[in-house]
Amino acid sequence: MMHLINSKVLALLSALMLGGLFCYIFQSYRLAADVIPESHEFYLLAPEHQQYEQPSILHGRTDVVTVTPWLAPVVWEGTFNPVLLDSIYKVKNITVTATVFAVGKYIMFLKNFLETAEQHFFVGFKVHIYVFTDRSNEVPQVRMATGRQLTVRSVPSSKRWQEISARRMELIQTLIEEQLPNHNDYIFCLDVDSKFHGRWGSESLGALVAVTHPGYYRDPRSRFPYERRPASKAYMASGEGDFYYCGGAFGGLLQEVHHLAKTCRSNFEADTQEGIEAAWQEESHLNRYMWINKPSKVLSPEYLWQDFKPKNPEVHIIRFSGVVKNYAEIRPNT
Ligand SMILES: CC(=O)N[C@H]1[C@@H](OP(=O)(O)OP(=O)(O)OC[C@H]2O[C@@H](n3ccc(=O)[nH]c3=O)[C@H](O)[C@@H]2O)O[C@H](CO)[C@H](O)[C@@H]1O
């Protein structure tokens, strides 16, 4: 009897030890996967020379939806292998452009934005950040890694934050027309009042990419703050709409984003002619655009969280998040 108990205890102990060992190895693998993108050596391994976990079409995350009804992936942590993805895009020798606007007092957010982008945004890739500002002399000096560069473009200041935010579409349109003739590359347009906290990399690349808004992804579409007046070109009727997307982060191929920016700009200006401004300026127009032109990749709210919002259980990592700000203090108007 004693012998039997002992062997049972022994079996249990071994199982526990093996379990512990497995967790340890798995954890180290995850940690390694997190740090590997920093190391350039690993980029040199072509996908066919890598050893990685066998993909499965049976097992994966079950707590979230990872594909839209029009079959665009929804990017959540745990649905992709960052090292594998980086190696696939690395050989394509792409450049990722990012636009960020820092007009008026919003210049105060730029340092943190740029410093954290160095740590997390497309590390190991060619990155070109365009800063649009009316305070060129206040742009902070941030050391950038080889292959990464920053260009400052002057823009006029404005007395209305709504105009600053909405005019971004026009400036993105002209930037692509004038400066970025290679239409095979990618661009992301990001809010400056935010910081990177985790990897934002090649998993986010797609022809047209939108981010689901952290404040509305659990809500029925009737609650989305779409523009509801039929007079506006951003109008969304009840029963329409897929997700509520953020104005603070979107991207894709240059030609796709060019078409988006051009359309949103012209619809915004047509509204102005009619004396109407959409509920959330260019964000409303962006939402209408994404309803008609479905994004080919949807990024989960990991890609634009808000610092004041506690993390929900399905959010395993926050990659980019809006900082808490005092609107009255930093905006030129209310
Ligand atoms: C996280 C997110 O999805 N944010 C969107 C949201 O509000 P937000 O409250 O995030 O808007 P916001 O005040 O951050 O303005 C948007 C962006 O415009 C720029 N800016 C604004 C004011 C100013 O005085 N100077 C300046 O540079 C700056 O880059 C800022 O990040 O709704 C806005 C609608 O208009 C935009 O669509 C924002 O992208």
Ligand SMILES: [Mn+2]
């Ligand atoms: Mn913002």
